[in-house]
Amino acid sequence: MTxxxxxxxxxxxxxxxxxLAAGFxxxxxxxxxxxxxxxxxxxxxxxxxxxIIPVPTPPDGIASYVKNASQIGLVxxxxxxxxxxxxxxxxxxxxxxxxxARSTWSLIAPRxxxxxxxGVVAFIVGALAAWYETAVLIGGVSVGAMVLGIVYGALYLAxxxxxxxxxxxxxxSTVGAIGVALVVLVLLPLLGSVPVFEPWVPSRLVGALDGLxxxxxxxxxxxxxxVTVALSVAAxxxxxxLTARREL
Numbered sequence: 001m002t003x004x005x006x007x008x009x010x011x012x013x014x015x016x017x018x019x020l021a022a023g024f025x026x027x028x029x030x031x032x033x034x035x036x037x038x039x040x041x042x043x044x045x046x047x048x049x050x051x052i053i054p055v056p057t058p059p060d061g062i063a064s065y066v067k068n069a070s071q072i073g074l075v076x077x078x079x080x081x082x083x084x085x086x087x088x089x090x091x092x093x094x095x096x097x098x099x100x101a102r103s104t105w106s107l108i109a110p111r112x113x114x115x116x117x118x119g120v121v122a123f124i125v126g127a128l129a130a131w132y133e134t135a136v137l138i139g140g141v142s143v144g145a146m147v148l149g150i151v152y153g154a155l156y157l158a159x160x161x162x163x164x165x166x167x168x169x170x171x172x173s174t175v176g177a178i179g180v181a182l183v184v185l186v187l188l189p190l191l192g193s194v195p196v197f198e199p200w201v202p203s204r205l206v207g208a209l210d211g212l213x214x215x216x217x218x219x220x221x222x223x224x225x226x227v228t229v230a231l232s233v234a235a236x237x238x239x240x241x242l243t244a245r246r247e248l
Contacts, residue, residue: 007084007110011118016080020118023076024069024126031064032133058141061134062127063210066153069126070206074160077122078181081115081164086174087243104244108165112236116161120154127153127209141213149209152221156205159228160185162235169242202228 011017035056087107127150134141160181167180185203192201204224211220 003106004110004114007114010084011114016083017118017122019076020073020080020122021125023073024122025129026126027068027073028065028126028129029133031068031130032061032137035061035064035134036137056138058134058139059210059213061138062130062141062146062149062213065126065130066207066210069123073123073126074157074185075182077115077119077157077160078164078178078185081119081161082168082174082177082181084111084115085161085165085168085239086172086177087111087168088172089174103240105240108236108239108243112161112165115164116158119157119161123153123157124150145212146209148218149212152205152208152212152225155225155228156202156208159202159205159232159235162232162239165239166235166242169239199223200227202231 038056085108127146131141131146163184164177164181167177167184168174170180171177188201188203189206192198192203198204199220200223202224205221205228208216208221208224212218
């Protein structure tokens with residue numbers, strides 16, 4: 001069995017793919033429903049209190065999915081990826097793999113790729129579910145905007161896995177890698193709140209799907225996408241270097 005086959009087998013045998021799929025699929029299905037019927041829900045639970053809620057629009061249904069997927073779904077992806085990419089968390093297993101692998105990169109590449117693909121597929125399935133539910137319950141949105149928004153979202157998720165990989169290069173433990181990765185992912189939006197950095201930070205891509213269905217242009221996210229690709233490559237290069245230099 002090759003390292004690539006082993007990684008795919010690990011993803012399915014440990015049921016990690018279910019956690020990823022559920023994290024995105026649930027919000028893809030439930031988000032537009034809550035958005036569509038939130039007025040009725042507040043009326044039934046409001047206890048006579050008058051609550052003014054605007055009539056939901058199709059972009060609101062997509063926004064509900066994006067908001068929840070970028071929180072809960074993202075955390076699930078970080079945990080799943082860290083459990084796979086923390087090569088040195090188990091010294092005995094690490095020694096076994098290192099003595100048989102051609103290079104450190106040959107150990108990292110399958111783990112990064114498999115988790116990135118799994119996260120992206122889960123995100124796409126959730127987005128398609130949200131798209132369908134929104135079209136049925138609220139109304140249609142631009143096909144081009146949805147497709148491009150999904151591409152930008154997928155790019156960000158690949159970046160997230162690259163950040164997790166780099167975190168595993170900084171620390172041996174899975175928990176430590178999760179902590180480092182989450183801190184980085186939380187700090188990026190704070191950096192993006194500074195106007196001069198806002199068009200460039202990778203976290204801007206989180207809201208690309210929502211922004212595009214509301215009429216934003218692809219160029220609004222192009223700089224962020226370019227930086228995201230560059231930082232992903234740099235993070236993976238750094239991961240290979242740090243992991244190779246670490247003593248067993």
